[in-house]
Amino acid sequence: MKLSIILASYDSGHFHGGCGQGPDALIAGGLVEALTLAGHEVDVEDIGKVGDEQGREIATGFAVCRAVAEKVRDVREEGRFPIVLTGNCLTASGAVAGENADSIIWADQHGDLNTPETSIYGFLDGMALSTVLGLCWKPMALEIPGFKPIDPSRCMLIDARDLDPDEKALLETLPVIRTECGGAAGAVAKLKAAGATRTHMHIDLDVHDPKELQANRYMTEGGPNPVQVRRAACIMAKEIPVVGITISAYDPAFDAQAEVPPLVGQLLTDLLAVVEGLPNEGAAL
Template sequence: MKLTIILAPYDSGYYHGGCGRGPDAIVAGGLVEELTLHGHDVIVVDIGEIGNEQGREISTGFAVCSAISEKITASRKDGRLPVVLCGNCLTAVGAVAGESADSIVWADQHGDLNTPETSTYGFLDGMALATVIGLCWRPMANAVPGFKPLEASRCMLVDARDLDAGERHTLEGLPILHGTCAEAPGLADRLAAAGGHRTHLHIDLDIHDPEVLQANRYAWPGGPNPDELRESMRDVAASLPVVGITISAYDPAFDAKGDVPPAVGRLLVDVLDALRKKA
């Protein structure tokens, strides 16, 4: 397959800080070589430094989304599948926009379904999926080239086990598909039946069981091991028309042995193999 690896090295408005160091670390860990070894034609592009030096989380976060949308649009014109490596989950807003996605799989230990009205901490990334489905930050999201909020019925939330009361209330009131990693393949069939023709696959690396693989500081008990996640996402990709992927939230400071980059390589190899078999 022809792939564009797009690097968005930002975390909460800061360039190459925290999880913003993850994209470069994953590439340095051999991702391109791994994908090339499996027959993929890979190019790497970086959105570079954008926004302003003050590191404003909200304005810079949405500027990153706009830059991602534009890079993906260019990638699509070249017939390449976009794979975005990013620090923040909010970046998926730009990916959905650039891909003209109409459905989404959100694999994450968090629900990311808070809004400014429900959030206890005001953490923008905790509102990422809520933004994708149009619950908040609508004027800023609508300014991202190509963005249209997705219907909640075409949203699948995988293994979100760290949910606060506000997110649980939101989930109860919306037709979002929600289940464990093991249940994801079955949920994917239901998502396909909901009418999605262009699905974005978002994977936050803290979905993993931190006792096996810790990607960042947001460790919460439980979750799949890397083999279980790979199998689940491979089956999901085999069932759905995936048009792009985001991989987010890797902070190398919490991965002393460098276990995460090769795990990402194996994950993408399996997901892309499932997509290639459908082509």
């Protein structure tokens, strides 16, 4: 399979700061070698430094989305499958736009469903899924080349366990499909029933139980272990076409033993084997 790994090394408007160090750390941790060993042809592309010189979070965050959308579109036109490594979840808006995805699978301990009106902390990344669904930042999102909001009925939210009160209230009004990893098979059937045909899979690494995998400082107790995440991702990819993947929110400063990179390599190796339609015993389905 021809793969393009796209690096978007930003965290809250800061280039190579915090989780923005994650993409390079995953590459240094052997991701390309793991995927190459699995038989894939891999190239790595970096969007580099974008946005304004002041590093304003909102302006830079959407500049990253625009750059990623263009890069994803280009690699897909070349017949390559895009994998975006990024610090911020908001970047998924760019990946979705570049892939022309009509649905999204969002694995995250957070809902990322705040808006500027409901956010307690004003954290832009806490509005990432709301942006993808067209619930906020509409003018800026529409500046992302090819962006079309995803209908909430074609959104699956997996293992979101840390929700603000307004996010909980919003989810009671939206047809978002909620599940834990163990319910992935039934949930993806609902996604297909809603008409989804081209899905983007977004995996925020803080979806994991921090006792099993510590990816960043934001993680709270509970959640699935890496095997459960990997199994759920593969089950879903068997049932619905996955047109691109984002991996976000890895801060190597909180991974003293460098445990995350090989586990991400295993996750992507197993997942891509399913996407490609090849048997892979390592998927442990």
